[in-house]
Amino acid sequence: KKRILSMYQCTGTFTLGNYLGALRNHIKLQDEGYQCVYALADLHALTVRQVPAELRRYTKEAYAWLLAMGLDTEKTVFFIQSQVPQHSQLAWLLNCYTQFGELSRMTQFKDKSAKHADNINAGLFTYPCLMAADILLYQADFVPVGADQKQHVEIARDIAERFNGIYGDTFTVPEPLIPKHGARVMSLQNPLSKMSKSDENQNGNISVLDDPDTILRKFKRAKTDSGSEVRFAEGKEGVNNLMNIYAAVTGKTMEEIEREFEGKGYGDFKPAVAEAVISELRPIQERYHELLADKEFLEKTYREQAPRAAALAQRTLSKVMRKVGLVS
Ligand code: AQP
Numbered sequence: 001k002k003r004i005l006s007m008y009q010c011t012g013t014f015t016l017g018n019y020l021g022a023l024r025n026h027i028k029l030q031d032e033g034y035q036c037v038y039a040l041a042d043l044h045a046l047t048v049r050q051v052p053a054e055l056r057r058y059t060k061e062a063y064a065w066l067l068a069m070g071l072d073t074e075k076t077v078f079f080i081q082s083q084v085p086q087h088s089q090l091a092w093l094l095n096c097y098t099q100f101g102e103l104s105r106m107t108q109f110k111d112k113s114a115k116h117a118d119n120i121n122a123g124l125f126t127y128p129c130l131m132a133a134d135i136l137l138y139q140a141d142f143v144p145v146g147a148d149q150k151q152h153v154e155i156a157r158d159i160a161e162r163f164n165g166i167y168g169d170t171f172t173v174p175e176p177l178i179p180k181h182g183a184r185v186m187s188l189q190n191p192l193s194k195m196s197k198s199d200e201n202q203n204g205n206i207s208v209l210d211d212p213d214t215i216l217r218k219f220k221r222a223k224t225d226s227g228s229e230v231r232f233a234e235g236k237e238g239v240n241n242l243m244n245i246y247a248a249v250t251g252k253t254m255e256e257i258e259r260e261f262e263g264k265g266y267g268d269f270k271p272a273v274a275e276a277v278i279s280e281l282r283p284i285q286e287r288y289h290e291l292l293a294d295k296e297f298l299e300k301t302y303r304e305q306a307p308r309a310a311a312l313a314q315r316t317l318s319k320v321m322r323k324v325g326l327v328s
Contacts, residue, residue, distance in 0.1 A: 004034045004177070005140035007041040007081065007131075009197075010062040011050065016206040016277065017185035017195035020248045025179040026144050027071050036076040037138045037309065038066070043081045043088065044131070047124040048116055061292065063302055065208060068288035073305060081134070083306035086313035090133035091126070093320055097163055098129050098155075106151060132156035135174050137313040142177040146184070150176050167323040171316070183248040188222040191237035209285065212278045219274035230261035230269045239266070242273050249276045 006026050030036045042059050071078055081087050113120040135143055135156045143153050153176040160171035185195045189204035199205045203218055224238040232243050232254045243257055261269050
């Protein structure tokens with residue numbers, strides 16, 4: 001079986017963008033003949049200053065959300081990064097096989113260091129080494145990514161190839177997997193920028209935990225244009241975004257949506273999108289609240305998953321340690 005590795009940041013509540021663009025498609029892969037290894041990247045979160053109690057809470061909530069979505073821990077290994085020490089261990093080793101110059105060229109580093117100018121820490125800079133460790137430890141064949149993260153898989157490939165070149169075959173060289181139905185969801189307030197957890201304008205982002213009233217209100221306030229026609233066209237970015245969301249949730253095509261709302265205006269369309277999103281999220285939210293209420297079950301689950309991941313990771317780490325000349 002081909003192996004897939006995917007990790008998610010738990011620096012906030014997942015957005016509808018994370019859900020439609022990534023999570024929903026990734027979880028399906030466990031039933032499509034792949035061996036999936038999924039994790040929450042809490043060590044990566046520390047590259048930006050976090051409120052400790054919030055990081056802990058977001059991590060547990062994200063864990064419960066993925067279980068509520070149907071992630072099956074019998075089929076899929078699903079752990080919290082910091083509970084598997086091999087990630088930090090391999091990251092250090094990979095630091096020594098990664099060049100200053102190649103890390104300097106990472107666009108995410110450039111963006112994030114501009115945004116967090118008061119805290120350009122070494123972790124932010126070497127983040128791609130930790131991410132390469134995440135991927136290479138599990139000998140992943142594929143890493144599902146959005147277009148914005150392709151560069152990270154490329155650097156992991158470069159590091160793997162370089163290491164294999166010096167020491168002989170050690171790592172599987174991973175390939176990016178761009179999901180077929182990966183909708184890109186834009187901010188409801190600024191349809192030119194992507195919907196994001198860390199958006200300061202919370203009206204622009206639908207959180208997967210928003211209640212029905214909040215979802216309806218946010219969609220009603222979504223920025224559109226001065227027209228009224230529900231049509232997918234250039235210059236109608238706000239409407240296009242709503243149509244994309246509606247299409248992703250209902251499975252309808254753009255033509256079907258245009259027909260459905262022919263002669264009607266945004267005033268009919270916006271609540272229809274909201275209703276579709278509400279019914280998509282409702283059953284998951286219900287399971288989520290049940291899971292989160294059962295603290296013991298949740299803790300037991302992630303604590304049991306960590307050693308499963310560690311056993312896989314240790315095989316790779318031991319091989320690497322031997323190859324570079326560390327005593328066993
Ligand atoms: N707006 C989006 N549309 C489609 N896909 C998206 N993803 C993120 N935003 C959108 C995809 O979600 C996956 C998980 O992302 P992540 O949790 O690692 O964090 P991120 O990409 O940094 O997402 P955010 O919400 O924008 O977080 P912040 O605000 O913290 O940077 C990825 O596959 C991503 O492509």
